[in-house]
Amino acid sequence: MKRKSERVGEREKESSAFPLRFLCAFAAPHAISIRVLIASLFALMPLPAFHAQAPSGKSKFIQCAPSSPVVINHWQGEYFNNRDLSGLPTMVRDDGEGALDFDWGLKSPDAGCGVRQDDFSVRWTRVAPFGDGAYRFTIAADDGVRLYIDGKRRLDQWRDQMASHTLDAVMTAGNHEITLEYYEGAGSAAVKLRWERHPCFANVPPDHWRGEYFDNPNLTGQPKMTRDDGENALDFDFGLKSPGESCQIPADDFSARWTRTAPMAAGTYRFTVTADDGARLFIDGKKQIDEWRNQAPATFVADVALTAGNHRIVVEYYDHTGGAVAKVDWQLIARAPALRQRPGK
Ligand SMILES: [Ca+2]
Numbered sequence: 226m227k228r229k230s231e232r233v234g235e236r237e238k239e240s241s242a243f244p245l246r247f248l249c250a251f252a253a254p255h256a257i258s259i260r261v262l263i264a265s266l267f268a269l270m271p272l273p274a275f276h277a278q279a280p281s282g283k284s285k286f287i288q289c290a291p292s293s294p295v296v297i298n299h300w301q302g303e304y305f306n307n308r309d310l311s312g313l314p315t316m317v318r319d320d321g322e323g324a325l326d327f328d329w330g331l332k333s334p335d336a337g338c339g340v341r342q343d344d345f346s347v348r349w350t351r352v353a354p355f356g357d358g359a360y361r362f363t364i365a366a367d368d369g370v371r372l373y374i375d376g377k378r379r380l381d382q383w384r385d386q387m388a389s390h391t392l393d394a395v396m397t398a399g400n401h402e403i404t405l406e407y408y409e410g411a412g413s414a415a416v417k418l419r420w421e422r423h424p425c426f427a428n429v430p431p432d433h434w435r436g437e438y439f440d441n442p443n444l445t446g447q448p449k450m451t452r453d454d455g456e457n458a459l460d461f462d463f464g465l466k467s468p469g470e471s472c473q474i475p476a477d478d479f480s481a482r483w484t485r486t487a488p489m490a491a492g493t494y495r496f497t498v499t500a501d502d503g504a505r506l507f508i509d510g511k512k513q514i515d516e517w518r519n520q521a522p523a524t525f526v527a528d529v530a531l532t533a534g535n536h537r538i539v540v541e542y543y544d545h546t547g548g549a550v551a552k553v554d555w556q557l558i559a560r561a562p563a564l565r566q567r568p569g570k
């Protein structure tokens with residue numbers, strides 16, 4: 226009995242160090258050692274008495290906890306015997322660093338640690354690395370869930386349900402704190418959380434074609450899809466299909482804007498654009514081709530003199546109905562004359 230109450234006391238104190246984990250989250254190399262230090266200090270302090278669980282479901286002690294603080298890039302799962310994450314958790318455990326994926330059915334997450342099979346709640350917290358750009362978070366829940374990114378509530382579905390939700394979020398490169406709160410009311414219990422690069426919004430390097438696709442023929446509003454269309458000539462024949470059905474781009478009456486920079490030698494270039502239906506070409510902000518109308522595939526050219534260096538190329542395009550074709554290429558047709566050296570210089 227003494228041994229158990231010792232362990233319990235240690236963990237209760239350890240839990241009061243958890244907020245520091247968040248403060249230290251972005252000083253990752255130091256955070257773990259600080260948490261270990263705090264946990265060790267608390268372990269030396271006098272131990273509280275052994276309490277039973279209150280009828281309200283608010284625990285007076287942590288029945289099960291890991292032997293050392295959960296590392297910040299793992300899910301720290303705090304399990305409460307009530308629906309609102311109140312009081313001390315009954316169980317704290319390391320739920321790993323992968324996607325959260327629990328399906329407890331009618332059972333408790335851990336009956337041995339005294340977690341209920343109904344009327345319990347869980348808070349998972351971890352720090353995770355992200356790249357620059359859009360991500361899609363996918364959550365399945367039975368019952369309620371809330372998702373926080375860096376302490377800010379981004380999704381709130383705190384109700385009895387069996388449902389799945391998605392949240393699209395633009396992330397900056399670096400570490401971010403992700404917190405999922407969850408409760409189980411009655412019946413079956415399940416919760417899942419994963420995220421991945423947003424399937425409709427790619428990060429595109431500036432020397433590749435950044436293809437922005439719109440669900441209307443006028444390039445209006447925000448694009449529904451942004452993708453990396455490579456660094457070669459554009460050569461699209463979409464036929465009767467959508468360029469991105471899963472990103473809500475229609476097969477007809479859609480538009481696209483391709484943007485890139487390209488390094489050029491000095492000279493005159495012939496730009497060739499083939500379109501069904503309309504297209505415009507801009508070089509360094511200046512309109513060189515403007516054939517914005519419904520038409521069968523037609524080819525247009527523009528000869529443009531360019532200085533040596535990077536140039537910005539933008540192609541705008543729309544398809545009305547029927548087939549859809551967009552092709553863009555260029556070739557050097559005349560080198561700029563080399564500068565002659567003056568005699569005596
Ligand atoms: Ca349920």
Ligand SMILES: [Ca+2]
Nearest residue numbers: 545546547548
């Ligand atoms: Ca067409």
